[in-house]
Amino acid sequence: MRVGQGEITDMTMNAKFAGNVKVAGLAALGASLVAGLPAWAQDAAGPIQNPTVEQMATMVDKGDTTWMLVSSALVLMMAIPALALFYGGLVRTKNMLSLLMQVFMIVSICAIMWVAVGYSLAFTAGSPYIGGLSKAMLAGVGTGTYGATFSNNVYIPEYAFVIFQMTFACITPALIIGAFAERIKFWPLMLFVIGWSLLSYYPIAHMVWFWAGPDFLVDFPTDMGLLWGMGALDFAGGTVVHINAGIAGLVGCLVIGPRVGFNKEPMPPHSLTMTMIGASLLWVGWFGFNAGSNLESNGITALAFLNTFIATAAATVSWCLVEQLRHGRPSLLGAVTGAVAGLVAITPACGFASPGGALVLGLIVSPICYIFVSTVKKMFKYDDSLDVFGVHCIGGIVGAIGTGIVADPSLGGQGWVD
């Protein structure tokens, strides 16, 4: 569901996430006689168009379901404890617990909101800008409804899709708080998170990720998103998650103002050990984020996984090289910051780039982010405490631009694949 402007009728959606109807044992028989041939046989005849929910039930592979659940667990782990520790280690001792608390609560609140309204607003038809409330409280979603993948006639349980997207909706607001860490009050932050989810995250997710699915493209030819039509590529959420969060962070830190003592007292990280644990688990969890975004488990999934691995490694090394050149020695904080920059940059590109392209993207992103966190931040004197703008937004932009380049088949990229 890479891009999509959401021009989809309710009817389409009912067909796609063919809700409500439970697939009871023999009830599916008629459909099965048609759908029941092995997958290759269907390939011979071309994929089934506009499958019914009974047909979809036969198009689910448990390997995909398992992969989506595992990926979801990994992305939750990215938020708690990984992101909480990554950020927590960077603040002063006295702010550690409040930061952990903020991340833990943001995840909880956003999980509730996602089930209550978020999924519906992001992934049902409505206006081109935001979905409707037809699936509020997951109405119509059941153990017998299915979500489309990027492959024809491949479906996953809709609940699995709900969960996977839920983890994204939980971690993205938590990313923002690094920009105004060490000075925000608890409840106002929670209100901000609720408002930002409603006003920014759900609409943007809807605009970028909502589409009809491959089996419905032929008969619903207008179900093609504006951004898709414009050729925007965002495999795993570089725009929706990282640029979006990065900008929110920058605006937030400008509005709130700098920390008391900013540029007067030293505010060094209190535990790089915690930051390193966090960064390591972010790396591990990000495989779920990026490779999970393929929504099934195949060669492209493995490619996305590999690209995530290699871009991160490259960005780690290149940040350390920058430090070696500038300061005469690399640092642990530099290494893990580079890793996160690499993870951010490869996010939109991970399913499109070749491993070589991912390597180059990783090597490039670190020096650019380095300039932002060290020089640009100093120049403009904003207090982006934990460099959400400098790493997530800038890294996201580098990734977004890079994606267009590395996806080019002449550079070994996958081009535009389903």
Place this chain on the structure above:
Amino acid sequence: MRVGQGEITDMTMNAKFAGNVKVAGLAALGASLVAGLPAWAQDAAGPIQNPTVEQMATMVDKGDTTWMLVSSALVLMMAIPALALFYGGLVRTKNMLSLLMQVFMIVSICAIMWVAVGYSLAFTAGSPYIGGLSKAMLAGVGTGTYGATFSNNVYIPEYAFVIFQMTFACITPALIIGAFAERIKFWPLMLFVIGWSLLSYYPIAHMVWFWAGPDFLVDFPTDMGLLWGMGALDFAGGTVVHINAGIAGLVGCLVIGPRVGFNKEPMPPHSLTMTMIGASLLWVGWFGFNAGSNLESNGITALAFLNTFIATAAATVSWCLVEQLRHGRPSLLGAVTGAVAGLVAITPACGFASPGGALVLGLIVSPICYIFVSTVKKMFKYDDSLDVFGVHCIGGIVGAIGTGIVADPSLGGQGWVD
């Protein structure tokens, strides 16, 4: 294997976990000609009753196997390091290492016991109260024997079932020790764990979880457990694990008596950071515990995962709200305690409730547990150091009662599904 009184002949068991016989290449051919039709074709004819081990071999989906192995790894992670850190952060510095040691050793000892006798005592026929020793040292279990799931004609490798249940047998005794943390000696605790596993855990697991599997119900109609017949619902072990451990903890802390200095010196947690890491990894790992308990990877698995997610989030928020009302501000310890309460409460219900039901269950459990850990504990003056009774037993009871309610189809529940 939700419930079952264990009235099963040895013959049945040999058929079910059809041990010993290796499925050698062509040897399975005869059976294959019968069993070899795709799954949908079998649906048309109804499921195969009492399948042979050769037939079972064709009823295994690697997606399920992967899911069970991943779930098992997640549940081990719940014990070490998650539970160890959750508990460890709550004790005083001087007791940290001994607590970590206790959890690590309990897991090791219980793993050995499970292979030696536990699996056999819990999951073979014997008396209605405990199994026999026919599978001691996993005799008869092999790479070509299979365990039943809740779906007809769906099997998993028996080793995978052994492993998954093994992780439960390892973490449950470790849960108990929170009730008498900071005062128990090492070797006596290990003896207690061995005794409690033999006298409490294995029998209760046998009584609640042992049954013949769906393909053997027709021809072995008495193979239906007492608790099952009584309509008890326990999806992932609310009774066997949490209530059981909670009561053991309470009894233990009463027998052992309070810590030296209890109610005289302050004994605040020494590292809420560790406790938060532990709680976060418990949350992540609990997906394996709950969704893994479906024994396969399908829409119900995804539902169990989602319910685990949402109930935990809700309980986190509601504990914080209680604290806000009572003390004027929420705390990190409150948030993570609420999360664990939510996880406990949803455990028996996770495969039956609707997401809305899970949300309500989560919202309800926290205030009830809060009353127990703050007021009831003070009133009765027992020293349940880390609130095993107040959170696990009470949360488990809330969940057990709630399950009966939220499983009701009129409330969106799944009713009694296989």
Place this chain on the structure above:
Amino acid sequence: MRVGQGEITDMTMNAKFAGNVKVAGLAALGASLVAGLPAWAQDAAGPIQNPTVEQMATMVDKGDTTWMLVSSALVLMMAIPALALFYGGLVRTKNMLSLLMQVFMIVSICAIMWVAVGYSLAFTAGSPYIGGLSKAMLAGVGTGTYGATFSNNVYIPEYAFVIFQMTFACITPALIIGAFAERIKFWPLMLFVIGWSLLSYYPIAHMVWFWAGPDFLVDFPTDMGLLWGMGALDFAGGTVVHINAGIAGLVGCLVIGPRVGFNKEPMPPHSLTMTMIGASLLWVGWFGFNAGSNLESNGITALAFLNTFIATAAATVSWCLVEQLRHGRPSLLGAVTGAVAGLVAITPACGFASPGGALVLGLIVSPICYIFVSTVKKMFKYDDSLDVFGVHCIGGIVGAIGTGIVADPSLGGQGWVD
């Protein structure tokens, strides 16, 4: 790919990792008509020999792909954060961050090297001692090429195989550094790691793990490695990873010389909490390492998982018993050291031993390693700071010898299975 001396023509390899050719929709049709029968039907006719890449595309199970990706994530987690924390907790406070940094950078550098040349040198034909550069920068590897498993006609996406092996290539050099922790400089260490990967790891991986795959054995009968022919069994890398790293560590620590103050000042571990977290995550991650080495998800995978679990538990307990006898009480460091010794010892045996055999292997390895880290080290006065030789090399040797014994079918072992 247990053993293989690499006497394989390039042609064979092209057939096996049938590179370059993308499986485009209908293009696979011809092959599909042959390959498209369900798996059991192929069994009846015997497996397809020398399948084409189009045929391989139909021999991929998404459950296997998911398992390989999950296993890879687990093995990365073993390196960062698990190994870094395990080692980091054992050094003095002042060396913590540099140790974390070393592990993080080694992983990054080795990941880049693996993609650039490592995979090609290890897993293409060349000389018997090392592969060629035909797949440098993963040339010819794509989303439509496949890697063989140990079962006939079962393939996984080649990228997944690349990734899984990549995690091994990343963690092995990181294991070594424990032997000369607290005294090595950063950049020289990185140069050492690069050199050692090229001169030791890639060649040994090639010699031990490279073979043609089961479907190519009949027509390429000489494609059987020297060590294989000699009956060497190494399921998950006891030799390539642990003995190899252990020897490198010993040599390194002898060449570099002891730490300043060695045997003069006390150098106790600075945080056994971190070491315990590391050991726990190593245990969890090792399931990916060992059971992932089966390259698919079936009963043998589950057996490897179970053996890993039980040998580790047994080694933990037996180390504690040794300490109880020698020092009157067990220690947390002893428990986790025993766990790692058990993990190392079961690595080569995990797919061959019976659970009983794994139990015995675990019980035996701890006393032997204990003698090395306590007595032999003192006797020879080498400063193997974190006992890489005593635990990994000795544990690996115990495992290698033990494998030959416990694999014996008369002892319940699997014998030599595919």
Place this chain on the structure above:
Amino acid sequence: MKLIIAAIKPFKLEEVREALTAIGVRGMMVTEIKGFGSQSGHTEIYRGAEYAVNFVPKVRLEIVVSDGLADQVVSTIQKTAKTDKIGDGKIFVLDVQHAVRVRTGETDDDAL
């Protein structure tokens, strides 16, 4: 004025603080220290290697009081911190020449 330095067992801190507050002490400085004395430490064993830990965790109090209060403070600490087990600690009394309260600039007895 006198500076009273006392090394006591950590778990006695709260009790001592309360007893001192009761007799009119209004402030103190508390440091976690490692004490060495006749109370012996213990041996830690790491992978067979023994480490003698000669130091025992103690808490060190520093209290500045007017000359008149000093004796009472000493005897209060002595009585409260006492457990009759070896390692109970020591109390030392030193002369203070001058005291200042940072906030107000008040000096000597007024500063306490």
Place this chain on the structure above:
Amino acid sequence: MKLIIAAIKPFKLEEVREALTAIGVRGMMVTEIKGFGSQSGHTEIYRGAEYAVNFVPKVRLEIVVSDGLADQVVSTIQKTAKTDKIGDGKIFVLDVQHAVRVRTGETDDDAL
């Protein structure tokens, strides 16, 4: 020589150190301590159980200076560490009889 002991607020440390360097102080010892005084602590609540935390984090400076410099050091600390809020801390002055520099064996004023 004089030993000047000061308990100040932690975030003032850097400022005080700079001010003292400016007037010629060349060394000091800094300890993180828990301070007890009129500045009240706070209450922590763990699962409904309240814990009074009576101690406030402070930083303790020890500076040995020649008699001549002592007054200036005291007044510099007092001025720099002052925030006019309760809990700013105290300064105490004690007599030192003897000082030695370990490296050289120099004594008294030469050792500082």
Place this chain on the structure above:
Amino acid sequence: MKLIIAAIKPFKLEEVREALTAIGVRGMMVTEIKGFGSQSGHTEIYRGAEYAVNFVPKVRLEIVVSDGLADQVVSTIQKTAKTDKIGDGKIFVLDVQHAVRVRTGETDDDAL
């Protein structure tokens, strides 16, 4: 009695403790401190931002001994802790008026 305060390099602690035990010192208090002196600290760089770390980890000993032993203690510390490198530390000697052993109530020299 004398209170001897010494700031030394951390890795010298064990050696100094042994040397002092050898000459009859029976107790001491040990604190981990941050030292500021002519030995310069280092610079830490976090994402391009430089932080000067002016403090160096030191260990501070406090030993109360009878007047007669004081000189020997000072010279023993000075000799043992010496590495001839900058930052070896300082030793200060103060007068103690009174000492009490908490356990027994013994006073002065008997208390040590």
